[in-house]
Amino acid sequence: MNILKLAWKNIIHNPLSLLLNLLLLTLGIGLINFILLLDNQLKDKFDKNLAGIDLVIGAKGSPLQLILSSMYHIDAPTGNISVKEARPFLREGHPLIKRSVPLSMGDSYKGYRIIGTDYSILDLYSAEISEGKRWSDTYEVTAGADVAKKLNLKIGSKFKSSHGFSDDEDLEHEEGTFVIVGILAPTSSVVDQLLLCSTKSVWDVHKHQGEEHVAQDTVPAPVFDMSRSSLLSFGEEDITSVLIQYVNKTNFQALSMPRNINENTDLQAASPAYEINRLYDMMGTGTKALQLLAILIAIVSAISIFVSLINSLRQRKYELSLLRVLGGKPISLFALIILEGVIMAILGFILGMLFSHIAMTLLGDSLSDKYNYDFRAWEVHGKELYLFLVSIALGFFAAFIPAILAYGTDIHKNLSQG
Amino acid sequence: MLKTTSISHNYSASSSFSFPDISCNSNETLLVLGNSGVGKTTLLHILAGILSPREGEVLIDGTSLYKLSSNRLDRFRGQNIGLIFQKPHFVQSISAEENLLLSQKMSGQTPDKSQVKTILEKLNIYNRKSAKNYQMSQGEQQRLSIARALINKPKVILADEPTSALDDDNCESVVQLLQEQSQAVGASLIIVTHDNRLKNIFNNYIQIN
Structure with a gap:
């Protein structure tokens, strides 16, 4: 005691x-x-998901919403932009831009977003394939590590996408069956939560379904492979946004780029660092x-x-x-x-x-x-x-x-x- | 043994107490008799090393209490003086056994369960060792008080009105128990009381007025 x-x-x-x-x-x-x-x-x-992104370009609207939807995938996108409008930022060889990543969104599977994009997104988030291969053909999907684990997706798993981002079976697209061709290694970034496919896959799902998504031009579509140039050969087709890394963050021209875009085009440019601080x-x-x-x-x-x-x-x-x-x-x-x-x-x-x-x-x-x-x-x-x-x-x-x-x-x- | 010389104390200019010199050898019992208000508690506290008298000296086994530093007096008190209060006071949150172990610890000794067991058995309350004091009968509490006063084998045991609430039969048995146990550890027993019944039991007493 x-x-x-x-x-x-x-x-x-x-x-x-x-x-x-x-x-x-x-x-x-x-x-x-x-x-x-x-x-x-x-x-x-x-912070982790900033991934060195300097600028997000998308449709006019709330800049924070653009950032949240395109970088963190937690809000609805502000709208769509046409490939033609985005072309200057997507084409290779822009003097100020080191890397640009096109994103097309609008669909999900069991609450996980399906993102139409190209391989540049893998470089952006330093993602590597752990199983299978990268998506290449239409409806091929490479799944982020967490999605694959949570939804128990294996190579060869098939699913139909739902319109929107909520897990609602009524909104399921009838056409277009996605197939998993690869699974990414964990990156502890937002990519782990995404289902990645080609931009064309997203277009195709929507072409088949609703009138509102039908492309206006009836000219036969150009051939699409995974290259950036084949993406840019389209014009009126929509994408959602573009993630951009500058060559040099402190370059004066780069710093004035967002203002130029916001004042002179129908696009919106939002700076993640600024919006996230806000x-x-x-x-x-x-x-x-x-x-x-x-x-x-x-x-x-x-x-x-x-x-x-x-x-x-x-x-x-x-x-x-x-x-x-x-x-x-x-x-x-x-x-x-x-x-x-x-x-x-x-x-x-x-x-x-x-x-x-x-x-x-x-x-x-x-x-x-x-x-x-x-x-x-x-x-x-x-x-x-x-x-x-x-x-x-x-x-x-x-x-x-x-x-x-x-x-x-x-x-x-x-x-x-x- | 305990010995005092010319103790006096006053709380204010108007009330002052002077006490006769007291001496009590080991194994002896001394009764200090006096009516209420004559300073019995004051004397008891002075003898117990709780209250420093204005004048005079208290010697226990040759040590003058109030010449010790306050830390050493605390330690000396814990080791050499066993105090039995009029009302049984214990630490409420711990058991009878733990109260005795705490006594040992507080006086600077190593708590010894077997020693505690021995003394509880001697006082016939070992079966109550896990009880809290408020779960015990008055008689049991009084025995526990005595056990606590004895546990550190003190030189002097001071008892404050130990019999005031007891009937004649119990009065005699408690006093006998006290005397036996004090002698068992070779202590001087000093009982401060107004209970005149005790005069018939002890012949060694002093009266204070």
Whole structure:
């Protein structure tokens, strides 16, 4: 029976006030950590998928929406642009552009997006084939690692696509059966969540189906192989957007390119870095409000520890005097009360961690259902150590005044009253 | 053994107490009798090393209590003085056995379960070792108090009104138990009380006024 054990026994002797204290601590610390986790993981996702993309060109509309749909695949596209309009940015040899990636979207399979594109997307995200081969013929698909795993797609698996991005069987295209010809190795970028096929496959699915998608020209279509030049030989056909990497990010002409596009063409150019920072700013306001609330709860939990310790001191004044009579030093009483506060704070920290990571798991599940994004809910981040130290400090300061009072216990006075 | 010389104390200018010199050898029992308000608790606290008297000296086995530093006095008290309170006070959150182990720890000794077992058995409450004190009867609590006062084999045992709430039969048996157990560890037993029944049991007493 030492001071540490006694502190523990004292804490659990008062289950109701322990419950209240732990509840507040768990909420406060848990909420703070949950916000940190969410912030970290979202930023991590967003940053990873920047993939060195300097510009996204697509139809006019919200620039953030263009970025979210083309780079993160979590929003509807702003519309379509014709190959003819996009041609200047897609053709090889543009002096400012190192790499351009055409994207055609509009369909999905079980909530995973089917993207019509060419092999440049593999270079952009440094994706490699792990099984089978790259898509080449119409309706051939190479699946990202996560999609393949989640939907259990194998080489030779066949599926029909649905119009739109939700998993809705009523919207299934009747024609055009896609076949998996390859599976990509994991890249931990957004490509893992995509089904990649040729631009022509996307066109063909829609040609066969609705009137709105039927190409206006009745001239026989040019021959399509996977080369960029064969893509550019089309004109009125639609694509959704183009991802662009500059040769030199700081080139003056490159910097003025977005403005030129926005002012002089029917296209929209959006800069990911700028839009994502804007998004962080918007999220930041919400996060800050939540963070303030969490800090407030943490402070309330400290006050609650303080009050419960003060109350227990009143009930325990004979006990504390007794400890002194038995030979305990004043500093031992000080340590006892401090330990009670700190132990509660550590328990609260542990529960708070569980709470925040479980909440993150639940949120991660619902986000991954909706956006097919994976969150590593149980990943420990560096700030958790910092939060641990803050929790201990919180327990210490909540217990400090009660501990000082215990230190100054007047044995003679207390025992004379008994 | 315990010995005092010319102790006096005052809380304010108007109320002051002077106490007769006390001496009690090992294995002896001394009764300190006095009515309420004559400073019995004050004297007890002075003897126990809890309250420093304004004047005078308390010697236990040759050590002058109030010449010790406060840390050493705490330690000395834990090791050499066993105190039995009028009302049984225990640490509520821990069991009877743990209270005794805590006593050993607080006085700077290594907690020894077998020693605790021996003393609980001697006082016939070993079967209650896991009970919290509020789950015990008054008699059991009083025995536990005595066990705690004895556990560190003190030189002096001080008992504050140990019999005031007891009927004649119980009064006698508790006092006998106290005396036996004190002698078993070779301690001086000093009982501070207003209970005149005890005069019939002990012939060695002093009266304070």
